[in-house]
Amino acid sequence: MELLDRFKDYCVENELFATSDKLLLAVSGGRDSMLMATLFLKAQINIEIAHCNFGLRGQESDGDEALVRDFAQRHKVPFHVKHFDTVSYAEMHKISIQMAARDLRYAWFEDLSRELSCRYIAIAQHKNDHIETVLLNLTRGTGLQGLQGIKSKRDNIIRPLLFLTAAEVTSAVEELKVPFRDDSSNFSTKYARNKIRLDIIPQFESLNTDFIDTMDKNIQRFQENYVLLQSFIDPLRSQLFETDTEGRWKIKKEDLSRQNISLLYALFEPFGFSKRTLEDLIQTLEAESGRIFESKEYQLLLDRTYVLLKKKDRLATELEVSEDATVINWLDKTFEILLSEHTEICPDVQVAQIDYNRLIFPLKVRPWQEGDVFYPLGMRGKKKLSDYFVDRKISLFDKKAIPIWVNGNGDIIWISGYRLDDRYKITDNTQKVLTLVCK
Structure with a gap:
């Protein structure tokens, strides 16, 4: 089957978008995103292109921007670019450069897609990215949720290249003569994801030449098992987690004290609480109220008869x-x-x-x-x-x-x-x- 047919079939089977939708394509200038843009053009989908210039590689970054701009102009596709002071943002928020770039680009994509009335934002991640994400999650510690990899569609983000391996992307780019530029930072193993890509996965492939496809099938089974588990957990969560008028939840202390830690972890997994945090919570249930437990995006408050759960507020300032x-x-x-x-x-x-x-x-x-x-x-x-x-x-x-x-x-x-x-x-x-x- 030709690549374009596989691309169309994957988009239809996963209900990524309707042919009448306008899409915003995130195009960096690398081979993955340039191939994605080429396939959307061949499929005659209504698209606009967004490019982020993070200013991290000097002339290299400007060269990427020039390539994507030229591609968009040649194919008469609306082009949008945003320049970021990534280093200052990372220092201000005390996060890594990679995390800063991620926050900045997704925030801009969201704003731009609303402004342009684009139904979905397309990201050019492929099957190898999918596997790398699972392996990275394993190194950091994860539950079943973290073993599901990258979803082909989540809210308004779609990933239409997840059916392709990195090798297939490279082959397609050569066959279709797609212009692209390599990001030199992708070859530095000082970043964890790059180390997995360049050092770890080749070791697995030396043991199993079909490692990527094998892992992809494993992840599919993880996803199926997760769905099965949620069919049991979701009704229990609905029973125990009462909602209030502020969109928060409250859970009776006595109900929490009856659950074992594994079940509690499954109940609180969507909110990002670690097992150790939940163990601390259970040990202090009868302590004085007022103690707060935190995940990245949520907070638990030990109150008088309830444990209160809510999303973190924006920082209140003077x-x-x-x-x-x-x-x-x-x-x-x-x-x-x-x-x-x-x-x-x-x-x-x-x-x-x-x-x-x-x-x-x-x-x-x-x-x-x-x-x-x-x-x-x-x-x-x-x-x-x-x-x-x-x-x-x-x-x-x-x-x-x-x-x-x-x-x-x-x-x-x-x-x-x-x-x-x-x-x-x-x-x-x-x-x-x-x-x-x-x-």
Whole structure:
């Protein structure tokens, strides 16, 4: 069967896209992505090309960009390029250059695909990449989920070359005379994936010449076993994990204490918690509430009778509010800021009416801090915010996401959505009212 027919059949069998869809192709200039672009052109699919220039290899990077740009222009395909300061991003986020490049490119692909109304983003990974991913996961420690390799389709990301081995890609590029450039960094074994590709896999192939195909069949069986396991785990997870209005989950401590660690690992596997973290959780179930356990993207909070689970929030920062501000955004909340002379009281807890003449600008909006105190409206004396949150049974998860409005002199003005500070209430002597409306 000709390569183009195999390509079309693979896309149809795996329902990667409809022929009417517009696709965004991630094209680096290497042989894999250039072959993918060539096959899409031959299949007459509506495509646009995106190229990332990470600026890591000087003239080499610019040469890659020039090759892809020329290819797109010759074939009258819309071309998009983005230049990144990859090193600065990696240093800022304290991650590796490879991880920084991955984060930057996928974020841009997502934004660009929405802007261009592209249904899917096509990535040119092949069967060898699939095998390398499994071997890399094994070296780092993984469960059955990590043995599934690369999915041909996940959300809006498709990988239409997974039916080809690296050798078949090379052969096809030569036969079709596809232009490409080799990335010199792909030949450096200082990167773990390259070491697996250049050193480890050839050793396996010396034992089994069909190692890639054998591993591909193994992964298919891993995937089938994973589906079978999930048919048992998913109903149990739905039974134990209660959802709340905030899209979080809560699990009764007593229910968790009944499960063995292997079952717990399977239940929490989609959230990325290690077995050791779950063992620590079980050992501290009866300890004082407030302890937090983390995976890369999720958090578990030990509460009174429940263990709470949620996706990590964006980092809450301190925001200055100038005297002329009318609208500000803080995390997922928007505040309207109004100035008037109306002193009629509004009972809505999402509205704060403040004596304007007591304010010192700029104001600040920030998360709760240890040691914060305020004078609750209608009460005598001050109270620690931590004690106030305990009285209101507000969990550590929730209190970190509550906006605290602070005056220029450091006084707390308003715990947004909960309580105004008594010192800043409007009185019979108030001439101007600053109204904050939380949405």
